[in-house]
Amino acid sequence: MKDKVLAFLKEHNDYISGEEISIKLGVTRASIWKNINKLKEEGYQIESATKRGYRLIDTPDVITESEISSIINIHILGKKIHYYDKVDSTNETAKLLARKGAEEGTLVIADRQLMGKGRLGKTWDSPSGTGIWMSLILRPKITPGQASQLTLLAGLNMCEAIGRVTGLDSQIKWPNDIVVNGKKACGILTEMSAELDGVNYIILGIGVNVNMKSFGEDLPHATSLALESGKTYLRRYIVKEFLQLFETDYMRYKDEKSIVVFLERYKKNCITLNHDIKIIASDGEYIAYAKDIAADGSLIVIDDNKQERSVFSGEVSVRGIYDYI
């Protein structure tokens, strides 16, 4: 009912009487009044004037299903949205839904994560009201080995989405951190359930630091879009921009089963290329020069012995950013 009242207020740019709403929705005026108050508590600015009724003045920075649904116009991604005020981890919630058969494109998004996860078993700080913590359920017909390509594509699209909404010069640290002014503003954690013959589902978990005013001393390389630009952003417009870009490119990827057509765009935005990098592999660390991205998404590097190597995964530090100076 709250969502219906909100939709009603949005449809009318001017005042609308409680009586008219109550008749149209078929509920009592007391119920209308109760739901208006709930919306106010959530941050919606609603003016009320005697005899004229209610008027929506401003919508807060919420990322509820109704707010996101009302601004996106795409067919698969986000068609079904599960919003939570708080959740342990959107990836874990998405996994549970995927196991129960949730369809491709289902989006899990939360205002706060209590146990947000990063890559390589790290935690991810996910406070309330300031970031985008979301996980997309995808069911492409690809093999487990191809899944890393999807993650590059999602990183590219989020990099572009951030650039479009904020005007900031965002870059991709291979494979898929988004970096602004040398600090990390976004991370992607991709998980999957698969057979060797094909992926069952992929969970694309994305965390974006949007409006944080500061980070703890334990996170010296983290930043937010607000810290870098001096402005704050409505999170849902970044979600919208990403979903729209990714839906187009993801559909094309599913057809072509290749990221070749996206590689030039990815490389243009990739801060890792043409830098010295430190690679922490399972068999030890080494320094190399990042030369190119291969068609399969791996990083092609040249090591100290002028040997070309392919890097498929693991931790890669880029000279000049984060702690590797």
Add this chain to the structure above:
Amino acid sequence: MKDKVLAFLKEHNDYISGEEISIKLGVTRASIWKNINKLKEEGYQIESATKRGYRLIDTPDVITESEISSIINIHILGKKIHYYDKVDSTNETAKLLARKGAEEGTLVIADRQLMGKGRLGKTWDSPSGTGIWMSLILRPKITPGQASQLTLLAGLNMCEAIGRVTGLDSQIKWPNDIVVNGKKACGILTEMSAELDGVNYIILGIGVNVNMKSFGEDLPHATSLALESGKTYLRRYIVKEFLQLFETDYMRYKDEKSIVVFLERYKKNCITLNHDIKIIASDGEYIAYAKDIAADGSLIVIDDNKQERSVFSGEVSVRGIYDYI
């Protein structure tokens, strides 16, 4: 208590009195008598003679935890065994256990599967008393793309185990069907949960047709070890042989992160090589000549245009076996 009574009988090659067992185990003679009867119901042949007591004559073809544990002498695989008289699918049960943190090497084995699964969404007939339906939980530090290598290795070891126990000339149809006299006697279904940076767990599901006397008309390409040899086998000795071979090779694989050292053995046993094959890929069917197995486990084929191609997954028919003549 039943397992303790059984262990006691096994320790003594001769008669042992109910009184002695009841004193040693600290339970009543009535309880001993009850458990002896349970064992008899399971097929254990136990002779009882007045004043002399009980004597174990023969152990049936059971694959319970205690029977398997009593014959294997390895350190990781099968250290923890979950036996079920029946289960929907050992892979599904193993996945549940893995999610709850079951350790590497945990074995799930069932006398019967109600909803056995094969590759590519097929079902797998798993009747009671005649086959080996088991799933191993593995937690190697590899990437999702490397998991296919493990499956080749398991296929090789099961091929060798069957050969050792039965003397039959078993062969591998790439990637991991085991074929005897041109018919399928064993299949492997590998499933995984992974992040891009590494596998969380791999479920290696193995089904072996051991003692079936016939197959339905809907399974014209299936066979059992008994059908091909005219003998029946105690299933636990095939389980034992496989676990022992695989533990050694799996530990080596985890060290080397490569199947190169196993490739010659694999190729020697692979019926696919040097045959014309039909490949059903996502973009259509084509005929090619199977030339080699690459270090990453993929099949190297030469197509009609003399072009070399790599086949990573999908359905491959080999001319001369199954329905591809």
